[in-house]
Amino acid sequence: DVKVTQSSRYLVKRTGEKVFLECVQDMDHENMFWYRQDPGLGLRLIYFSYDVKMKEKGDIPEGYSVSREKKERFSLILESASTNQTSMYLCASSFPGTGGYEQYFGPGTRLTVT
């Protein structure tokens, strides 16, 4: 069964802290994505990766960085957390086949920055 796991369901951090969100997929997918979900704004793409060590900025990369050292793991890093980064963070993966790209999502991490 397809599985995307995220390291924490809930996380509370202080302003200025460095925060790591981890995502692991067991489907051998090339593509991995980080989104943030906010009410009324939908899912906004922060970064995505289409191969190990490869990354591209999404629509809202400011304040974030990513790391992909292994195919199955994609990390989102908040270098210095701020209160406006309080949000739900979702990781997803997909296989770049020849058709539509179904994205498989993890359960999300609810991050609160105080």
Next chain:
Amino acid sequence: QQQVKQSPQSLIVQKGGISIINCAYENTAFDYFPWYQQFPGKGPALLIAIRPDVSEKKEGRFTISFNKSAKQFSLHIMDSQPGDSATYFCAASKYGSGNTGKLIFGQGTTLQVKP
């Protein structure tokens, strides 16, 4: 050019009624339009998808209607049930190999089906 606009933001429907969620896109290069369903505490999951070569696709009580000329597509949930209460996202992308698989998502619609 990359936006997908979704409406309404929230929807309340009586059990047995029809739920309708609408989306509009701008980029005419998009040719793959999926809908994702998200239950509380879960990540979104693919519900149904359509390509522009057909105007309608039906899977059980869920139907996508597609209007290429208007650049609009909609999700209809027939005989809505309380178990359908969830957040629904439309999305758009380019279909086929060689793409990164990026999806452009709409803003989401929270559906509540009352018993």
